[in-house]
Amino acid sequence: MKSEKKIIKKNSSSFLDTLKGIFTNKIVLVSLSITFFLIIFFHFASTITLPGIEVPTNYKEASTSFVGMLNLLAGGGLTRMSLFAVGVGPYITAQIISQLLSSDLIKPLSKLAKAGERGRKKIEILTRIITLPFAVAQSYAVIALILNNNSNASADQMIKIFGHDSLSDMSAIETFSLIGIFSAGTYISIFIGDMITKRGVGNGVTLLILVGIVSSLFSDIQVSFLTIANKIGGFDNSVNILSIVLSCFLYILFFIIVLFIIIFVNDSVRKIPIQQTGQGLITDIDSLPYLPIKVNAAGVIPVIFASSIMTIPGTIAQFLSNGEAKWFITNYLVIDSVSGLITYFFLIFIFVFFYSYIQINPQQLAENFEKSGKFIPGVKMGTNTEKHITKVLTRINWIGAPFLGIVAILPYVISMISGIPSGVALGGTSLIIIVSATIELWNSIKSASTITGYSITRTRIQSKIYESSTTEEVQQLW
DSSP states (O other): OHHHHHHHHHHHHHHHHHHHHHHTOHHHHHHHHHHHHHHHHHHHHHTSOOTTEEOOTTTGGGOOHHHHHHHHHTTTOTTTTOTTSSTTHHHHHHHHHHHHHTTTTSHHHHHHHTSHHHHHHHHHHHHHHHHHHHHHHHHHHHHHHHHHGGGGSOGGGOOEETTBSSGGGSOHHHHHHHHHHHHHHHHHHHHHHHHHHHHSSSOHHHHHHHHHHHHTHHHHHHHHHHHHHHHHTOSSSHHHHHHHHHHHHHHHHHHHHHHHHHHHHHHOEEEEEOEESGGGOOOOGGGOOEEEEETTTTTTHHHHHHHHHHHHHHHHHTTSOSSHHHHHIIIIISTTSHHHHHHHHHHHHHHHHHHHHHHHOHHHHHHHHHHHTEEOTTSOSTHHHHHHHHHHHHHHHHHHHHHHHHHHHHHHHHHHHHOOOTTTSSSHHHHHHHHHHHHHHHHHHHHHHHHHHHHHHHHHHHHHHHHHSOHHHHHHHO
């Protein structure tokens, strides 16, 4: 009991020390301020409907799962038909293609991927170029989807664009101008994400998606509760009210449990012990350093990638006239269908293995170990080390990949069973992004605080040495 109390006190004190280090570090505070300002700006702009577009207030409740997924990737801008109605979705799709092509499929791109910072910048430029056709296609798909949904909507739920409620009524100039505006919004979203990544803290694109999810969280819970109430029979009598309260309580409790499970899996790691050759050799097993490989090594990226891929069939369907091809897509490739859910699960599964290997990079790790004189006990340096790390990573992914896939399809399964709209059902993709992005943001803040803290300490030491020593002594010291 005493040891447990000591651990709790140590953890609480270290947390308070971390907070103190963050709020006393001017550089970190400036980075946080930049991040906060850009996020607020993006969210505020996402709520402003573009001039010439009329959006009913109850539009989100009438939206489909495809619209909900597009809105998730847009950071919440689609439901209000704002400048960011398309958002970073096309950029994410372009990133998938760039990473696939640069993983030994095309040798020039593979060389660029291994060429360090210079190669990375060139691949990033290529990704921006690939983004354009996807942005144009998805912008048109959004316009067509929104206006086509008007045919099944009542007069008070219709979206009107430049006074028109159908795509055939719009002129070519109106259509092309709106496509240009939405495509420009995609590049502005990318720019804001880059500014957050470079000048702020955390991954900018992930944070923009997180903002849209968090901003709609309260309304999603409200719609879920109202749906449960309507299923039971309304608030007509005390029995119904008690049933509604109990059902809502169980609903929230279930997803709190899911939330804690996601947090537990995100924090779980497989420790690979590491030794140092020469005088750095450690004989005490308990003091051995280790290489931590997370159970969810790929983070939230596979879910975002899979969501982006799942929007492609629906986007293509908006370009097709009514026929067998469109019927097949809308019945078998949308995420609401059983086949669509299986496809979504399979995509997440594949992307976990693919992206975790890119993140960990066993080949690079093995080379770094060999250069620095480190090794894994019982494993030879070089190729054997690479194979061992790959083997451990593969085994872990057989736990992490199914877990991510099951949690991601959870709201759609609940929707099929309970009738609660999948776009507002708690959990799934939204919950994974909230947990993973929040943990990633916190780790980025701590990392920035530590790095800048060391930099400030070094500067202070240097200034004191310069004040108390001669120039020759300082040169000999450094």
